[in-house]
Amino acid sequence: MNLHLKVWRQKNSETKGHLVDYEARNIPEDCSFLEMLDLVNEDLLSRGDEPIAFDHDCREGICGMCSLTINGIPHGPSETTTCQLYMRKFKDGATIYIEPFRVGAFPLLRDLAVNRSAFDRIQQAGGFISARVGAAQDANSILVPKTDSDHAMEAAACIGCGACAAACPNASAMLFVGAKVTHLGSLPQGQPERERRVLAMVKKMDEEGFGNCSNYLECEAVCPAEIPVTVIGQLNRDYSLALLKDNL
Amino acid sequence: MLDPQHARKAFHAELCKKFAHPSNQCSHSIPRFCSAPSLNPILTTPKSSVNLLLKFWSSSIGKKWLVALTGLALLGFVVAHLVGNLQMFAGAAKINAYAEFLHANDKPLWVARLGLILCFVGHIVATLTLVKMNRAARPKAYAISRNVQAKISTRTMALSGLTVLSFIVFHLLHYTLRVTDPRFKTVAEGGQLDTVFDVYRMVVLGFGNPLLSGFYIVSVGLLALHLSHGISSVFQTFGLESKRSAQWMPTAGKLLSVVIFAGYASIPTAVLLGFLK
Known part of the structure; x- marks a missing residue:
């Protein structure tokens, strides 16, 4: 499936950030949201661009490390965590907004990673x-x-x-x-x-x-x-x- | 021989000296045995009721308590005012006598009025303080934000609250101070009322204007919306919420609000439809 991503990019807490458009192509329906970002990052790396920074650890829904606000909802349309959200929840060709957790007490570190x-x-x-x-x-x-x-x-x-x-x-x-x-x-x-x-x-x-x-x-x-x-x-x-x- | 209490105290003092914290403060959990100042802020401040109130106000939960307590008092007024107003349906003599009774006891009336004003100011000040903190808690807004289950009454608390505030100002000018309508004077003063307390005639004259009646009905509708959120929230703020009560509380809030709305809206509606004349 192909997706239009609007991802929050910000170098660090000092600089100003903005939403950047990315095209995610040929994403398998059965990959998780974080794996989809991994694929986008591989693509970015192959082109010599900076990969998107995001938090993740266990990728099995128990550690509480992954975050992301997807289309305005923290952890997106999943019942559990972002790592347990699968791309089959989205329609082919959909536009997805990916923002960090926006809380003053969680200062932004880089892109989608915040300090909790x-x-x-x-x-x-x-x-x-x-x-x-x-x-x-x-x-x-x-x-x-x-x-x-x-x-x-x-x-x-x-x-x-x-x-x-x-x-x-x-x-x-x-x-x-x-x-x-x-x-x-x-x-x-x-x-x-x-x-x-x-x-x-x-x-x-x-x-x-x-x-x-x-x-x-x-x-x-x-x-x-x-x-x-x-x-x-x-x-x-x-x-x-x-x-x-x-x-x- | 030392009694056990003293022995423990002495033993503890020795331990404290031995493992003294760099700041010369004690971080252990049994401060009554130790003369060193405690690291725990909760154990260091002296006990007093003034301190309690100050601490309560300075905490987020204390401010919520103030909003809830003043809100409850204001709800009490809303209910009492409704019961008084519904005497419109009992005839002119009844409601006019009620008005005269209130004004005859002007000392208790003013005590109640001052209490209401205090509650009103407290409710608004505490809410504004909380809103300011809440705004500061999210300095950067989401590009896209979506609600999953927040109710309309919750999301419109500011709108309904501010509309009710402006409505109350108008309502006081209209029926209490009687400055908006020249007819609200006695015949002797060039108006249309028989006596100063001819409330019945005043209300019938006032609500005869469909635009004004409409404004009243919309305003009490927003008041009911405000209350349906407020009533169920009070239980949560006071910590009275449990699994079981969480089931019926929102329904109770809605039910009471609907009763309040129906009661208040019935008067202008009855005037417009000609039931009260």
Whole structure:
């Protein structure tokens, strides 16, 4: 199949970028979106041009490294990540806009690659459990109700790709932070640091310059891990209670 | 012999000295045993309710709380105002007596009015602050942006909010201050009202103009749109959202908005159709 691409090219964060037209010819329907970009890059290299920079790693939908906003939707029309998006989802001769994740807190590095370290810094602020748990123990020694473990597992599916912030009209990271807070706060091991965690993570989230949730629910729609937007409700509840407890 | 509490404290102080952080701050999780200043910002600030409010306001979630709380208060007014207005259908004597009752208790009335003005200002200031932060959070816009599941009521919050704001200004000039229509004076003053509180006659005269009635109906329609998003969002902001409540909340918001719209729109419609005269 043949495609018209409009790709965002930008040398670095200092220079101005713009959309550049490329023709992708003879693309097999069964290749993934990233493989299609690989083919375009090979073509560019053979002509002595600079290849298009984009993020990728595992290419099996679990690492959260690939990004791209395809035709205005982060991860494009795939149910999961961009690496799991196949060209058969597009029509022959289609025009495809490929832009980076546009979030102020994710500074652009080059072309389609952005720096998502802001998520790492939020995670480092409190998204962990430091309680000493000793050696691996018998699974039955800490009782976790099935509903709680399901709840935690659902939120733990977050791969931190940043699509939520990229899709949000306010560039809010609350689905990500909500997922981390819900995941760790639903398990017994996460209880001792539950309040400190949510206060520190929200503080960091605000410092990094993310926007605020206005319930557009776009994050939920694009999330490759299908994190439900109810984690934001949990985040709001935990944060408000923690702040109240911490100050009264 | 030292009691265990003191022993632990002493032991901890020794450890702290031994593994002192370069900044001479302590990063451990049990600050009550340690005299070194904590690295954790949450544990360093003194506890007070002023501090709580300041911290709450400075956080993104706190600002959302303010928008939600003031929004709820304003919703309360919208409902109370509707109940008062619907007395139009009970006849002129009933609604005029209600108007007289309100004005007879002008002290509580002014307390309520001041409260409303404060809520109004708070709602707008907090929203504008959030909008400013949200704009700054995406300095470079997408060339193509597409919504997947955002509802129309959500996407038009700014439009509906600003229209309602301008409508309220007009509405106050129209029926409260009565400066837009020379007929809204008593007969003695050259107008067409029997008494100062002849609200019934004033409303019938006012809504007799189809253009003006149309503007009122469109405005309360936009108010209902604003509320349908606002009501369901309040639950999320307060953290009352759960898997189960997420199912019925948007429906509840829509239902209440439709009731509010139908109630408010019924009055100009009834005047235009000649049911109220």
